[in-house]
Amino acid sequence: MTADLRERARELRARIEEANYRYYVLDEPTITDAEYDALMRELRELEEAHPELRTPDSPTQRVGAPPAKEFAPFPHRRPMLSLANAFSSDELRSFDERIRKALGEPYAYVCEPKIDGLAIALEYRDGLFVRGGTRGDGHTGEDVTANLRTIKAIPLRLRTPEAIAVPTELEVRGEVYLRKSDFEALNREREKAGLPSFANPRNAAAGGVRQLDPRATAERRLSFFAYQLASDVEGIRTQWDALRLLRELGFPVTPIARRCTSIEEAIAYCEERERLRDELDYEIDGVVIKVDALAHQERLGTVAREPRWAIAFKFKPREARTRLLDIVINVGRTGTLNPNAVLEPVQIGGVTVKSATLHNMAYIRNNDIRIGDVVIVTRAGDVIPRVVGPIVEERTGKERIFEMPDRCPVCGSEVDWPPGEALARCPNADCPAQVVERLRHYASRDAMDIEGLGAVLAEQLVTQGVVRSIADLYTLDELALARVPRLGPKSIANLLRAIAASKQRGLARLLYGLGIRHVGAQTAQILADRFGSMDALAAASPDDLQACEGIGPEIAESVALFFRQPANRTLIERLRAAGVVMTAPRRAAAGGPLSGKTFVLTGTLPSLTREEAAELIRSAGGSVASSVSKKTDYVVVGDAPGSKLEKARALGIPLLDEAGLRRLLDRR
DNA sequence: CCGCCTCGAGTTCT
């Protein structure tokens, strides 16, 4: 991979230098400017993503200084201020209190969504766009006029409004941003091209505006909203008027701004926008509340580079920046080596996140994640944190590229990682990490449901040497368990009772608990129904197995392999000797009220757990699937539903709430 | 052989 990139970088440099030579020295250009720019762009991006590929003689270094220096300075006539932040409605109320005291007369607010993009100033002369720049430090930004010209949402010539005389010199401020849909498309394209994807739309937009080649900016499909008139215009006395004028001049202006006459109304607006934030095709991270009348704004003035007449209400963040302290390897129950991010603890959406999966090496490479990076972590949509990517600008050069170790970090076995496979594996079935994970899985709720035996106890039992095989569970006694630290007599008694009770779970859950590759809860149920007993299953040939609906060659071979292994044979005999039930109860007679119907559950139901609801459906003859498709008959929707609801709507599948499900169940 | 459908596996915090 890295070798390929290195080779590509070398090739790009050679072609660029050849082109330079022919153009500057021989005066015989051989490629078009566009082709040349494309080569430069690819090389620059490659080197940005992989600074270790950068060489002192690279054509990208010919221009010398870092990109920030390559734009002309853009001094702001009026400083571009930053806003004070509020994180609660109480902070908004004290903001309002200060305004009320200072003004001593009635006033109104204008509330606008705070677009998560890049603030920009645009200068027009005689109605024509002349110059535009970034915010920079508030006093001086960067002149990015050429790039801004490529943004179609920015008018190059203003329209003539009715009844308002537009001054010769006009400055307009607003936000350049990237639509979520354009962001996703951009990342898909970059992935296809082997380039690292952007962490979020804002980074992609900010990067887009600061491209040295305006054509690269154009490719980003950037959008724009205007939100401030930074020049005095006759007849414009309020922010509300200013927004209307901006619209008449031909700028895109948010359609969801609202004028409020009290802070409570503004707070209600903030809450509403936070609730609806996902319905927009662009990211907003809060609401900006401004005192409406420009005369009031003037009286309130500015302190410490923040206007006293405006405040930003910030939504609960869904993403945060934090440092990736380390990448460690977790060994899964099937022996997979899963890279895990150790994060400097950070608050996201109300919880402290300090760890997140990195899935596999491909994920780490595709997103160019390195140890020591400042990374963006999200919890979008679901609960599970996700490391989206690094903030490349924060790199110090001390970041380390993570490599998969050659040996299992737990047992030291040589790692098995066949070329083309996504996951590396520890091949040692006796690896303590695998034993712990298998034990935990065996005891888990959907398998043998041994209450009290979770991750912590599983770990202790194995490290104390009390349990080395699942079968050892059934020979445990008080004496052996007394060796486990912090396990009192009461816990011991409860645990022994739970272990004894697990013997009655039946064949399907036992099969699932054994953790045979490719055999999950569903397949275990199919096998149990079809073969009825462990002995019948153990005697089945791969052909017998493949005769089952849903069992193909892969699963058949995996099951047969499991029963061929002597260690597994022994395990089963020991379980049998301990009295673990190895037969399946006769299948319930078909023909309930829901027979033949397929259900999918999403969200939290008011009075049933998901498992209880699934059990009710199955006992009435219906089946429960995990994803929505054309074959789904009903989707049962609870509180805080996930993406399945979207899919169901798209496919026009009937939706039920819990009450609706109960009505179906009661119909006989 | 391709595309759809379904299942398996891993996953965070309180």
Add this chain to the structure above:
DNA sequence: CTCGAGGCGG
């Protein structure tokens, strides 16, 4: 919940 991959129908 999401991704990847096995199973299966067209």
